[in-house]
Amino acid sequence: MAKIKSGNNTTxxxxxxxxxxxxxxxxxxxxxxxxxxxxxxxxxxPSLYNYIGSKTELLHSICFKIANEFFVNLKKVENSTDSSIxxxxxxxxxxxxxxxxxxxxxxVANHEWKHLKEPFFSEFLNFRRNYEKRLxxxxxxxxxxxxxxxxxxxxxxxxxLSAVRGLEFWHGHKKNVLPQELENDMxxxxxxxxxx
Amino acid sequence: MAKIKSGNNTTxxxxxxxxxxxxxxxxxxxxxxxxxxxxxxxxxxPSLYNYIGSKTELLHSICFKIANEFFVNLKKVENSTDSSIxxxxxxxxxxxxxxxxxxxxxxVANHEWKHLKEPFFSEFLNFRRNYEKRLxxxxxxxxxxxxxxxxxxxxxxxxxLSAVRGLEFWHGHKKNVLPQELENDMxxxxxxxxxx
DNA sequence: TTGCAAAACTAGCGCATATTAGTTTTTGAT
DNA sequence: ATCAAAAACTAATATGCGCTAGTTTTGCAA
Numbered sequence: 223m224a225k226i227k228s229g230n231n232t233t234x235x236x237x238x239x240x241x242x243x244x245x246x247x248x249x250x251x252x253x254x255x256x257x258x259x260x261x262x263x264x265x266x267x268p269s270l271y272n273y274i275g276s277k278t279e280l281l282h283s284i285c286f287k288i289a290n291e292f293f294v295n296l297k298k299v300e301n302s303t304d305s306s307i308x309x310x311x312x313x314x315x316x317x318x319x320x321x322x323x324x325x326x327x328x329x330v331a332n333h334e335w336k337h338l339k340e341p342f343f344s345e346f347l348n349f350r351r352n353y354e355k356r357l358x359x360x361x362x363x364x365x366x367x368x369x370x371x372x373x374x375x376x377x378x379x380x381x382x383l384s385a386v387r388g389l390e391f392w393h394g395h396k397k398n399v400l401p402q403e404l405e406n407d408m409x410x411x412x413x414x415x416x417x418x
Numbered sequence: 419m420a421k422i423k424s425g426n427n428t429t430x431x432x433x434x435x436x437x438x439x440x441x442x443x444x445x446x447x448x449x450x451x452x453x454x455x456x457x458x459x460x461x462x463x464p465s466l467y468n469y470i471g472s473k474t475e476l477l478h479s480i481c482f483k484i485a486n487e488f489f490v491n492l493k494k495v496e497n498s499t500d501s502s503i504x505x506x507x508x509x510x511x512x513x514x515x516x517x518x519x520x521x522x523x524x525x526v527a528n529h530e531w532k533h534l535k536e537p538f539f540s541e542f543l544n545f546r547r548n549y550e551k552r553l554x555x556x557x558x559x560x561x562x563x564x565x566x567x568x569x570x571x572x573x574x575x576x577x578x579l580s581a582v583r584g585l586e587f588w589h590g591h592k593k594n595v596l597p598q599e600l601e602n603d604m605x606x607x608x609x610x611x612x613x614x
Numbered sequence: 615t616t617g618c619a620a621a622a623c624t625a626g627c628g629c630a631t632a633t634t635a636g637t638t639t640t641t642g643a644t
Numbered sequence: 645a646t647c648a649a650a651a652a653c654t655a656a657t658a659t660g661c662g663c664t665a666g667t668t669t670t671g672c673a674a
Contacts, residue, residue, distance in 0.1 A: 384584020415611030
């Protein structure tokens with residue numbers, strides 16, 4: 223049967239990962255089957271195991287790759303000399319841009335990570351909590367410096383993270399709103415709500 | 419074995435539904451098994467079928483009960499004589515309150531509805547789209563009346579709905595923030611961001 | 615105390631799953 | 645043309661699933 227097609231600069235494993243992200247997003251990790259994934263790649267299910275170790279490894283790869291990218295960005299922002307508001311804006315824009323350009327992977331990392339097996343489940347959970355905590359510190363600093371309104375920092379972070387996560391439901395509306403317009407309007411909404 | 423316990427004013431079917439909502443939320447609909455649900459109720463799996471028709475019926479009941487409550491509230495708000503901003507505020511508060519008080523069911527309705535079978539899948543999807551569309555109209559009216567900033571209405575609705583949906587991740591922090599404080603701060607953030 | 619319906623049980627069917635083992639085909643460099 | 649490695653295949657295993665059938669137990673009303 224036909225070989226797994228992979229774009230010129232991607233390995234076959236990456237081709238599998240890409241299809242897996244789409245499938246996991248569409249059907250959910252548990253309901254997605256390796257047979258289905260194989261069919262999507264034009265291949266029989268056992269052939270997949272020439273490239274990958276297991277179904278759970280696919281989920282692991284997707285989740286931690288995305289988590290790492292967000293974390294790298296966070297560190298970059300933390301080390302900048304921007305104002306608190308500018309830092310928050312930068313993080314919001316990164317979330318929006320990454321979510322729009324890496325739709326399937328971001329969705330899986332956000333919604334299917336709970337199917338990770340231990341110890342990876344706990345590792346990922348700590349990752350999230352740490353990320354959230356460091357955003358709270360960013361907000362707290364902004365409040366102390368009188369840049370940001372004195373709302374409860376955790377609520378502010380939750381509101382922001384939830385709002386950008388909601389872009390996963392964005393899909394079919396691309397025709398009516400340009401990505402740049404979406405990004406600017408959402409940033410405006412979220413920042414105007416907390417800027418002093 | 420022990421009978422299924424149900425609170426004084428609830429039927430046994432409702433007891434099953436309540437546990438099902440918790441289980442579907444924790445493990446996801448597909449990964450949750452009827453055997454597991456039965457154990458949580460102190461019973462063997464086939465006994466459940468004395469009360470319910472099928473696993474998918476459980477999901478259906480949870481999703482449409484919640485959807486209906488949100489819809490009833492929406493109609494009430496639409497028919498009021500409040501300003502546009504007050505209408506939006508009212509809807510945001512309803513979302514927050516319902517999410518906090520009906521945690522598991524709201525989570526399932528928001529995240530697991532995609533496992534509904536046709537024709538219920540499409541019915542639920544139309545429900546959501548209709549709800550969203552009517553919120554957009556509310557926003558558009560507010561912009562025309564010069565109450566609300568001229569951001570793209572769809573983006574505004576997406577931001578608001580996403581933010582309140584994020585309360586599903588609220589859980590463990592109840593000790594540090596009172597629900598009333600949470601509600602007021604989130605409402606403040608979301609409304610200040612769009613009020614003219 | 616009897617009788618009957620509600621609600622539990624045990625056994626098991628049919629099906630789908632992830633994965634392994636072993637084998638064959640395809641591919642590309644020499 | 646050769647030959648080894650890469651990548652596909654077929655077959656099968658063990659497991660778990662939702663659910664049904666048929667039977668026994670339980671609990672309340674008479």
